[in-house]
Amino acid sequence: MRIRQLHCFVVLAEELNFTRAAKRLNMSQPPLSLQIQSLERALGADLFHRSSRKMTLTQAGEVLQRRAKNILAQHDRAILEVREAIAGHHGVLDIGTTGSILRAGLADLLARFCREFPGITVRLHEEAPALQISDLISGRMDVIFNRSPPAHDDLTCELAWKEDMVVMLPADHPLGAQDTLSLDDLRSERHVILRPDSSDFAAYIMSLISHGGMRPRISQQVVDAQSIPSLVAAGFGISVLPAGIAKLTSGPLISRPIAPESPVSEIFTVYSRHQRSPVTETFLRMARLARSW
Template sequence: MELRHLRYFVAVADRLSFTAAAESLGVSQPPLSQQIRDLEREIGTPLFRRTSRRVALTEAGVVFLGHARAILAQVRQAAEATRSVGEGQTGVIHVGLTGSVLTGPLGGVIRAFEARFPEVEVRLHQAPPEEQRAALHAGRIDLCLMRGPPEDPELAAVPAWSEPVGVALPAAHPLAARDSLVLRDLAGERYLSLRRTDSHFANLLWAACLAEGFVPLLAHEVVEAQALLSLVAAGLGLALVPEQVGRLAHPGVAYRPLAGPVPAADVSALHRSPASSRVANFLAVLRAETGGL
C-alpha cells in the first residue's frame, strides 16, 4: 500500500464518482479504478459499492476513510514540520559570545530575529573566545560573535558591526583631563588586559602598542571586559576597551577615545560552512539591523 492509494481512495470517497475523482487528480479513470481495485484486494474487502448509477462507500470503506484521512494528515504535518526545520523556521539556535558583545547592538538583533522567527529559540552561551571557537568546531553552538577573530579555514567569518577602541582609566587619573588620548599615552602606565591566551582581540591590542614603540606594563589579565572596568575603578591601571564597554556607567571610571592610529573592536559572526538555514536567517537579520561593516 502506497500513499497514492490513500489519496486516490479519499478523492473517490469525497466525490463518490470515479470520473470526478480522476479529473481532480489529473489522471485518467481506468488507472484510478485499477488502483482502487488493487487497494481493495490488498485490504481484503470491498471499499465501494458500484452500480451503473452510483458509487457508495461500504461499511468497511467508511472505517477506512477515517484512517486514510488521519494518515494523510500526519504525512502533511510531518512534511510541513520537516520543511519548517529545513528552512530555519523552527528549532533552536545556539549563539556563543562574551559579555562585552552584549553591550553593543546584539540585543536589538535578537529581538528582531525573535519577532521574525517566533518558533526559533535563541540560546546564548557566554564563554571566552577560544572556548566559543572550540564549541563551534564541536557543533555545540551554531555561531559565535567575537572581536578580531583569528583566521580559521574551517570557519566562515561575517562582519557584524564596527566599534572603535578607547581608554578606560580612573576618573582621578591625570590623563582623564584630556578629551582624547593616543596609544603612546599608555607607555609607562599599568596595563590591564583581557587574557591573551583566550583572546585574539587582546593580542591585536598588544600588537598595536608594540607598533607604537612601547611594551605595555601588564598588571592584570581577566576574561571579561566588564571585569576590566572594576579593576580600573580600583585604580589598578588603564585598559583598552571597546567604546560600548567604556561608556557603561561605572563609578570612578572615565572613558576617553583614541586619536591617531586606532585599533578596531569590530565584531564578526563565525559559523561552520555552509551555514544552516537558521544561521543564514540569523545573519540576514543581523545585517538588516546593523548594516554589517
C-alpha cells in the first residue's frame, strides 16, 4: 500500500465520483482507476461498490477510510519533522552553564528561544566550568556559556554579552552610604570570594581585589557564586561579583557600582569548532541576534 494510492482512495471516498475525484487530484480518470485497482489488489478486498447509478464504500472501504486520514496525517507530519530537523527547527539542544550566568540573562534568552522554536527541546545542565568544557569536547553538550574563553583547539567562542561587576555588602554596612565605591575603598574589608583555583573568572576577581599590590583579607572561599550572598548576609564580609547575581538576590543586602571605571565580566558562547548540528546553528544565530536586543 503506497501513500499515493492511499491519497487517491481518500479523495475518491469523499467524492464517490471518479470525475470529481480525478479533477481534485489533477489527473485523468484512467490513472485514478489504476491506482484504486492496484490498492484493492494489495489489500485483497474491494473498497467500493460500483454501479451505473452510484458508488458507495464497501465495509472494507469504510474501515480503511477511518484509518487513512490519520495515516496520511502522520506521513505528512513525519516529512515536516524531517525537514524541520534539517533546517534546525526540530531536535534536542543540550546547554551547559552556571547558576550565576542563568541569573545574568541566559534564562531570558532560553525562554525566548523556546517560544520561537517549540520543536526544539532545550535540556539545561548546571555544571562547574571545567566540567562544561569536558562535556562539550566529548559531545555531551552542544553549547556552553562560560565567563572565560576556552583553551582548546577543538572549541571556539563568541562574546555573548558583558556584565558589570559590583560590590555586594550588608544593608547596614558603612560603605553603603556611598553611591559608588572604588577598589581602594575595599582595602580594609573582609572578602567572600570564589576560590581562585576554581576558574579563570575566580582568578580575575582575585586580581581585582589585589590591585596595586593590596593583600585582601579573605574571610571565606566558595566554588559556587550563588553561595556568596548568604555568606555576605551572615556577616562574613563583602564581595565583588557580577551584577546579575546581586540584582536577583533578596535579603538584607545592597550592591554598589564600582567607580571610576567599572570592571566587567565577559560571558562567552562556547561551541565546537568543527561539528555542529542544525539545531545548534539555529541557537547560535538567535544568540547573535540577542546582542542587539
